[in-house]
Amino acid sequence: METKYKNVMCGNITKELSGKDVVIAGWVHQIRDLGGKKFIVVRDFSGVVQVTISKDSAPKDLLDIAEELTFESVVQVRGFVKEDPRAPRGVEIVPYEIKLLNVAKKPLPLDVSGKVPADIDTRLRERVLDxxxxxxxxxxxxxxxxxxxxxxxxxxxxxxxxxxxxxxxxxxxxxxxxxxxxxxxxxxxxxxxxxxxxxxxxxxxxxxxxxxxxxxxxxxxxxxxxxxxxxxxxxxxxxxxxxxxxxxxxxxxxxxxxxxxxxxxxxxxxxxxxxxxxxxxxxxxxxxxxxxxxxxxxxxxxxxxxxxxxxxxxxxxxxxxxxxxxxxxxxxxxxxxxxxxxxxxxxxxxxxxxxxxxxxxxxxxxxxxxxxxxxxxxxxxxxxxxxxxxxxxxxxxxxxxxxxxxxxxxxxxxxxxxxxxxxxxxxxxxxxxxx
RNA sequence: GCCGCGGUAGUAUAGCCCGGCUAGUAUGCGGGCCUGUCGAGCCCGUGACCCGGGUUCAAAUCCCGGCCGCGGCGCCA
Missing domain, CATH: 3.30.930.10 (Bira Bifunctional Protein; Domain 2)
Incomplete structure (x- = not known):
């Protein structure tokens, strides 16, 4: 269902949507900064999708916002779906605009992405992240x-x-x-x-x-x-x-x-x-x-x-x-x-x-x-x-x-x-x- | 409540047995490099020994007490 904040779930973005404009909203799951490119993986309940920013062509205000992103910050991304064999699942979103709806404090008390395990006690204490x-x-x-x-x-x-x-x-x-x-x-x-x-x-x-x-x-x-x-x-x-x-x-x-x-x-x-x-x-x-x-x-x-x-x-x-x-x-x-x-x-x-x-x-x-x-x-x-x-x-x-x-x-x-x-x-x- | 094991950076761990003064690693965080990463990579930096007492020239390390956690039981329409 399309809402005020999003019109598609991250996990539902497929090659069939290629070329279409979409609005997604979710949490910053991963950030990979490679000099010329910046990949932001956005996650919602359905899964993740990659948002790709080319630093040479992206507008400055978009780049500035991308710089502020922290893990688990809440973002809304408006962009178009691009089919690309180099992207995970073969699709990514090229953003027109990224809105930072809520900045997450760092460091996180628990790793959400799954790289570092946590004890059950820590997990229950930091339950919402868990x-x-x-x-x-x-x-x-x-x-x-x-x-x-x-x-x-x-x-x-x-x-x-x-x-x-x-x-x-x-x-x-x-x-x-x-x-x-x-x-x-x-x-x-x-x-x-x-x-x-x-x-x-x-x-x-x-x-x-x-x-x-x-x-x-x-x-x-x-x-x-x-x-x-x-x-x-x-x-x-x-x-x-x-x-x-x-x-x-x-x-x-x-x-x-x-x-x-x-x-x-x-x-x-x-x-x-x-x-x-x-x-x-x-x-x-x-x-x-x-x-x-x-x-x-x-x-x-x-x-x-x-x-x-x-x-x-x-x-x-x-x-x-x-x-x-x-x-x-x-x-x-x-x-x-x-x-x-x-x-x-x-x-x-x-x-x-x-x-x-x-x-x-x-x-x-x-x-x-x-x-x-x-x-x-x-x-x-x-x-x-x-x-x-x-x-x-x-x-x-x-x-x-x-x-x-x-x-x-x-x-x-x-x-x-x-x-x-x-x-x-x-x-x-x-x-x-x-x- | 009993028994066992444990408590080291934000998170997860090594070191503890056999005490020795830069407490290692991963991830995170800060900075730098890199147009395609996908657990990205590389370089630099940052941050920790649960609390109290004792033994000792010296305690993360040994001993005692406390608190907390996990597991095994017990308890359990």
Whole structure:
């Protein structure tokens, strides 16, 4: 779209535009001064294009402005497209006029052009410059493809997109710590999951999904945890865990397919190849996973939760990079998880694992009130504080199931990066509240 | 929170084990040369040892404490 500032994106300038006048706007990516010629590489979100100035023929005021340019200064260039085999991609812009819209200070606290690497700590501190780097623009585009595809696939299954409240009353859900907020003088908390509300919505709209932030005030200090993260959640009435697993593996499959098709260049920029998977994904029962580990000499007892170390070892003996672990012990899962009818020690639950990383987890949910109250009591939770939730189990709560997936973890698989902070635009962790 | 490793110019690193007085390199920055670069090249210059204490004639280097970072765990609907 043509705007007040530009009529074409740098990456879209091709030989077909040869001879045409264009206006581009972007950041000064590189400057190469060769005596008689000066090359200015201008970058926008789409890519880069070279602006070539011949010092003998260019007007003086243009040369003066060219002298003032610094890396990451914002410029608008009006000129004509010239086909030239010596130029990158065979085209360049010969400028009539360069407008300096904003001069960048020097030196930059981070190299945007990719010549000098930076530590993750420096990158997050200088995040906006870091996000301009080719790798991060690729991550952003892959992320967008993934989001778009997730929504398309879920809508294809008849899910509708919803939002659940993020300020909640109850801190007594057990497990993770919550961030307290003051809500009109009352104590409230930031939601750590849409779980309970999405279940209630499934009792009204049958199939719902939400892509939204969640917060956990955990001590967790790892490359896989954030204090604020995006959770992709679905909840569906009249489905069980096997039904929603099929939806989950299809979502992931379609996302990987879309990224392969639509982000070929981005994957190349990231020097990453997506893993190949075929459906259905392997489904390994928890108890069999324990056996496999014990056969390998790992000391792990049935009933114990699987740690990341266990998953690392387990993934070595599973040919698929993505797999499900199913039917966890009931007592290590959340209270709303439905136990198996034939063996209540185990539950209708699953985790989706990529190598050693848990991407998603889900289950059939309890839909009978008595059973739910019992499950709360067994975990030592205060039934009264869940009354806002339990109440609706008196009025037509259907059988239902769902899952939640950590978005930044999915992005790790899609981009080949190793730290969720890297693929989160402005990550919030225990020690980072800015930028 | 525990364990491990680390903190050297704006950025990224070498030097540290085996202490020695111009702290090297790349990139950046300033200046110069060069009509086609594309990680441009060449020449000159510029800029740094996390903080505090200790050992020593002498500390970037060894020791202690602190702060900060990264990784491995733990914690984790």
């Amino acid at each position: 996000l301009r780097r080719a790798e991060m623009r690729a991550v952003a585009r892959i992320s967008d493809t993934a989001l778009k595809t997730i929504r398309e696939v879920l809508r294809g299954y008849g899910f509708i997109e919803v939002f659940t409240p993020k300020i909640i009353a109850s801190a007594t859900e057990g497990g993770a710590s919550l961030f307290p907020v003051i809500y009109f003088g009352k104590e409230a908390f930031l939601a750590q999951s849409p779980q309970l509300y999405k279940e209630l919505l499934a009792a009204a709209f049958e199939r719902v999904f939400e892509i939204a932030p969640a917060w956990r005030a955990e001590e967790s200090d790892t490359p896989y945890h954030l204090a604020e993260f995006i959770s992709i959640d679905i909840e569906a009435a009249f489905m069980n865990y096997e039904d929603v697993m099929k939806i989950l593996e299809n979502v992931v499959y379609e996302v990987m397919k879309a990224v392969k098709e639509e982000n070929e260049d981005d994957l190349k920029t990231l020097n990453y190849t997506l893993p190949d998977i075929s459906l259905p994904l392997p489904r390994i029962k928890y108890i069999d996973a324990i056996k496999m580990l014990r056969d390998k000499g790992v000391s792990v007892e049935p009933g114990e939760d699987l740690s990341i170390t266990h998953l690392r070892i387990l993934s070595e003996s599973i040919e698929s990079p993505l797999y499900f672990i199913v039917e966890f012990p009931t007592k290590i899962r959340a209270f709303y998880t439905k136990p198996k009818d034939d063996d209540p020690t185990y539950s209708e639950s699953f985790d989706l694992v990529w190598k050693h990383l848990e991407l998603a987890s889900g289950s059939s949910r309890i839909h009978k009130k008595d059973q739910l109250v019992e499950a709360l009591k067994e975990r030592g939770l205060n039934v009264e504080s869940f009354s806002f939730f339990v109440k609706w189990f008196d009025y037509g709560m259907p059988p239902h199931a769902g899952w939640g997936m950590g978005y930044s973890r999915l992005l790790l698989m899609l981009t080949g990066r190793s730290n969720v902070k890297e693929v989160t635009l402005f990550p919030r962790d225990k020690k980072r509240l800015t930028p």
